[in-house]
Every structure is written in structure tokens, then in C-alpha cells.
Amino acid sequence: MRTAYSVETVRAAERELMARLPEGTLMRRAAAGLAASCAGLLRRVYGARIVLLVGPGDNGGDALYAGARLARRGAGVTAVPMDPGRMHPGGLAALLGAGGRVASAVPGRADLVVDGLLGIGGRGGLRPAAAALVERIPPGAVVVAADLPSGVDADTGEVVGAAVRADVTVTFGAYKPGLLIDPGASRAGAVRLVDIGLTLPAPDAQALQHADVAGLLPEPGAASDKYRRGVVGIVAGSARYPGAAVLAVAGALRGGAGAVRYVGPAAVGEAVLARYPETLIGRGRVQAWVVGPGLGDERRAQVLEDPVPVLVDADGLRGLDPQALRARTAPTLLTPHAGEAAALLGVGREEVEAGRLASVRALAQRYGATVLLKGSTTLVCDGTAPVRVNPTGTPWLATAGSGDVLSGLAGSLLAAGLSGPDAASVAAYLHGLAARRAASGAPLHAHEVAEALPAAWRDVRTP
Ligand SMILES: NC(=O)C1=CN([C@@H]2O[C@H](COP(=O)(O)OP(=O)(O)OC[C@H]3O[C@@H](n4cnc5c(N)ncnc54)[C@H](O)[C@@H]3O)[C@@H](O)[C@H]2O)[C@@H](O)CC1
Numbered sequence: 377m378r379t380a381y382s383v384e385t386v387r388a389a390e391r392e393l394m395a396r397l398p399e400g401t402l403m404r405r406a407a408a409g410l411a412a413s414c415a416g417l418l419r420r421v422y423g424a425r426i427v428l429l430v431g432p433g434d435n436g437g438d439a440l441y442a443g444a445r446l447a448r449r450g451a452g453v454t455a456v457p458m459d460p461g462r463m464h465p466g467g468l469a470a471l472l473g474a475g476g477r478v479a480s481a482v483p484g485r486a487d488l489v490v491d492g493l494l495g496i497g498g499r500g501g502l503r504p505a506a507a508a509l510v511e512r513i514p515p516g517a518v519v520v521a522a523d524l525p526s527g528v529d530a531d532t533g534e535v536v537g538a539a540v541r542a543d544v545t546v547t548f549g550a551y552k553p554g555l556l557i558d559p560g561a562s563r564a565g566a567v568r569l570v571d572i573g574l575t576l577p578a579p580d581a582q583a584l585q586h587a588d589v590a591g592l593l594p595e596p597g598a599a600s601d602k603y604r605r606g607v608v609g610i611v612a613g614s615a616r617y618p619g620a621a622v623l624a625v626a627g628a629l630r631g632g633a634g635a636v637r638y639v640g641p642a643a644v645g646e647a648v649l650a651r652y653p654e655t656l657i658g659r660g661r662v663q664a665w666v667v668g669p670g671l672g673d674e675r676r677a678q679v680l681e682d683p684v685p686v687l688v689d690a691d692g693l694r695g696l697d698p699q700a701l702r703a704r705t706a707p708t709l710l711t712p713h714a715g716e717a718a719a720l721l722g723v724g725r726e727e728v729e730a731g732r733l734a735s736v737r738a739l740a741q742r743y744g745a746t747v748l749l750k751g752s753t754t755l756v757c758d759g760t761a762p763v764r765v766n767p768t769g770t771p772w773l774a775t776a777g778s779g780d781v782l783s784g785l786a787g788s789l790l791a792a793g794l795s796g797p798d799a800a801s802v803a804a805y806l807h808g809l810a811a812r813r814a815a816s817g818a819p820l821h822a823h824e825v826a827e828a829l830p831a832a833w834r835d836v837r838t839p
């Protein structure tokens with residue numbers, strides 16, 4: 377499990393540790409880790425041209441101390457301050473003492489640039505002086521961000537205006553949520569964690585890895601039969617959109633439930649059966665429902681009355697009543713994309729896109745449900761536990777019908793007994809992995825994602 381911590385939490389842990397250690401110990405640890413990563417990225421440290429972009433705070437201090445270490449190994453190190461009057465004094469003395477120099481402009485050529493402009497003390501978008509330095513980063517240089525790419529909000533991943541685009545981010549003490557959540561995540565490149573000895577409480581965000589997902593996958597035992605493994609009911613599709621039902625069933629059949637039941641118009645049921653003859657047709661007991669696309673209100677209301685877990689997606693999300701959801705006794709899982717989330721919150725779509733973390737938290741609070749917010753870095757939040765950030769997926773997943781496969785899959789996992797947050801995050805993980813496999817660099821369609829799910833499932837289980 378990759379865990380991430382808010383700035384407030386990291387600061388508190390740092391204060392607690394700093395009080396017990398000689399002054400400067402943590403910054404030395406951070407700088408040593410940063411310098412080691414930089415050295416590993418260079419073919420040769422001796423003679424390498426390294427540029428440090430140095431901000432006014434301790435993030436700049438990290439860059440200066442790391443630069444001093446690299447200068448001692450024979451690199452040519454140039455520090456370019458954002459504000460010449462404000463540089464970490466100890467770091468500056470160390471760099472100059474090691475033979476580094478300070479320049480007022482970014483050199484035209486560099487092998488490696490360290491972004492030490494802003495760390496967890498950065499607020500808002502980069503101010504003009506910082507943005508001007510970032511614009512001058514020489515093309516072809518490897519960019520290494522200290523702690524986080526400057527301009528990325530550490531707590532949320534939000535980017536307002538200019539931000540550094542790093543190849544590698546060397547982060548200190550703990551991952552920050554903004555390194556896992558887009559748009560920040562896509563600015564961070566490969567993220568490396570340097571342990572500086574912090575003791576941390578419960579995380580604010582977490583990203584499942586293969587082993588975590590493997591531990592959550594439902595496994596049939598010797599005594600299992602199709603009913604004990606769970607039946608998932610799919611209430612989706614209309615004469616106009618029969619495909620949504622077929623795709624949701626396609627996802628559900630690969631999600632670990634023992635059987636999939638389809639409830640809907642006869643013509644749609646026939647389309648489902650033509651593709652998947654193993655589907656049960658018509659009403660009956662289920663362990664979880666998926667209420668999805670192409671629906672009228674009455675069908676949704678009926679399903680929400682059933683005291684079993686219910687996943688609500690697409691058209692099913694329209695005009696949802698928060699009070700009605702809060703009154704439910706069984707778990708509810710909502711799976712909106714940004715547009716649907718915006719409608720549920722009564723805000724603009726851009727607001728959701730720019731503030732994905734705040735939006736998913738607000739939705740979970742307002743509707744008393746687990747919410748899976750689809751998009752670049754899908755988020756899952758149940759209002760209490762850490763937000764789950766999905767690390768798999770590919771931009772090719774932005775294709776018609778892929779959401780129907782996801783809702784069928786997540787519903788199937790709910791029917792198999794997983795909690796709302798587990799079903800949602802396992803489904804998002806497998807779905808993203810299947811899409812990567814199916815796409816491998818070329819366009820894909822939703823059915824291929826469903827067909828790649830068993831391979832993704834096996835991948836996850838392979839140690
Ligand atoms: N506290 C600690 O124990 C440790 C801190 N470390 C480093 O210290 C960093 C935090 O240092 P600071 O608290 O000094 O904060 P930062 O160095 O992140 O930045 C704060 C400074 O930047 C300015 N600033 C804020 N937003 C700006 C913007 N949008 N544009 C331009 N300037 C802006 C502020 O006026 C302030 O002077 C961490 O990210 C990490 O790199 C590490 O050395 C590890 C140990």
C-alpha cells in the first residue's frame with residue numbers, strides 16, 4: 377500500500393522528530409537522498425552540469441545541500457535563486473564551500489536540473505519570478521523535483537497556472553496526496569521516497585498495489601456454490617441503449633459473483649442473452665444491485681428500497697435525493713464521472729476537474745455513500761477512511777461504454793461480499809490494468825476491457 381499524508385500531518389511529524397535530533401539532521405537526510413537520486417540519474421557525476429532552482433525556504437535548502445554533495449564529487453553546480461536576497465544561508469554556504477556557484481539566470485545547457493523552488497510551504501500557483509525560471513529549464517535536462525514539483529498543491533494535486541514537470545520527484549519522509557492525484561501526479565514523474573525517520577499516524581490518502589488487491593479478491597472455497605458466491609443484479613439498458621446492459625453484464629461476469637441477473641426490458645434481455653447465455657433473466661434475490669444507464673426513476677426507487685448494497689451509475693445518478701440515500705440501511709456506491717459529479721454537487725464541471733479530492737469528499741459527505749469519482753486518477757472516498765487513489769489506467773480508457781464495464785465489475789465485487797470502498801477500489805484497479813493490457817498503446821473499445829479482466833485478475837495474483 378502506498379500511503380500519503382497531508383502537509384499538516386507531515387509538519388507535525390517533522391516537529392516531533394526535530395525536537396529529538398540535532399538541528400539540521402532532517403535536512404541533511406533529505407539532501408543526502410536527493411543527491412543520491414541525482415547521482416543515479418547521471419551517467420557520471422564528475423563533470424556533469426547541474427542547475428539548482430532555489431526558492432526562499434527549506435525546499436531551496438534541500439537543493440543547496442544536495443548540490444554541495446554533488447559539487448564535492450566533481451559536478452559543476454550552479455544555483456539560480458528565485459529571490460537573490462533569500463536563500464537558505466547554511467545551504468548556500470555549503471554549496472559555495474564545495475565549489476558551486478550562484479548565477480542570476482538559468483544556464484542554457486544542463487544535464488540535470490533540481491527543482492528546489494517550493495515544497496510543502498508553496499501556496500497557490502507559481503508567482504512570476506518562479507514561473508520565469510521554470511520556463512528557462514534547458515530542453516533535454518533531466519528534471520528532479522525536491523519533495524514535490526513546484527506549483528503542485530501538496531494536499532490536493534491541484535495546479536493553478538505554471539508548475540514544474542519533473543522526470544523524477546524525490547519526496548521526503550512521506551508521499552503527499554498531490555503526488556498521487558492528477559493533475560499533480562502527472563507532473564511528478566517517477567516518485568521516490570526518502571525515509572527521514574518520521575513516525576506517521578493514519579494516512580490521508582492511499583493507493584492500493586498488486587498485493588493489496590490480491591488480498592481483497594473474492595476466492596471461491598470448496599463449499600461455494602453460485603448463490604453463496606453472490607448474485608449481482610443489473611438494472612440497466614433501454615431499447616435505445618441496449619449496449620449499456622450488455623457491457624455492464626460483461627464486467628459483472630468477470631467480477632467474482634457466482635451469477636449475474638439482468639432485470640429490464642425484454643428486448644434488452646434478449647440482447648444480453650445473445651451475448652452471454654449464462655445470464656439469469658428477470659427479478660429474483662440478489663446480494664447487490666447495479667442501477668445504471670438508460671433508466672427511468674421508478675426502477676431506481678425500487679432498487680434503492682432493497683436492503684442490499686446498491687451501485688448507482690450514469691442515468692441512475694440524475695436527480696438523486698441525498699436524504700433518500702442517507703436513509704438506506706445497506707451500503708450505496710455512486711460512480712460518477714466529473715460531469716455527473718458536478719451535477720450532483722450543483723457546481724461546474726471545471727470545478728470538479730480542478731479539485732477532484734475536495735469534490736469526492738464533498739459527494740461522500742452529502743450523499744452518505746461511498747463515491748468513486750472516475751477520471752484521470754480515479755478516487756474512492758467513503759467519507760471517513762483515507763481516500764483511495766487508483767494508480768492503474770490509461771487515457772485510452774476514455775471510451776464509450778468503459779464506465780458500464782466498471783459498474784458491472786464493481787457491483788459483482790459488492791455481491792461477492794466486498795465493502796463499498798474495497799469493491800470500488802479493486803474494480804478501478806483491475807479495470808485500469810485490463811485497459812492497459814488491452815490498449816498497449818492503441819485505441820481500445822469497452823468490450824476489450826471486459827475481456828482483458830481475467831488476465832488482469834491473474835496478473836494481480838501473481839507474486
Ligand atoms: N521541516 C523539515 O523538517 C524538513 C523540511 N524539508 C524541506 O522543507 C520544505 C518546506 O520548507 P518551507 O516550509 O520553508 O517551505 P517551502 O520551501 O516549500 O516554501 C516556502 C517559501 O516559498 C514562498 N512561497 C510560497 N508559495 C509561493 C508561490 N506560489 N510562489 C513563490 N513563492 C512562494 C513563501 O513565501 C516561503 O518563503 C519541504 O518541502 C522539504 O523540501 C526537508 O528538508 C526535510 C525536513
Ligand SMILES: [K+]
Nearest residue numbers: 491494522524
Ligand atoms: K520542489
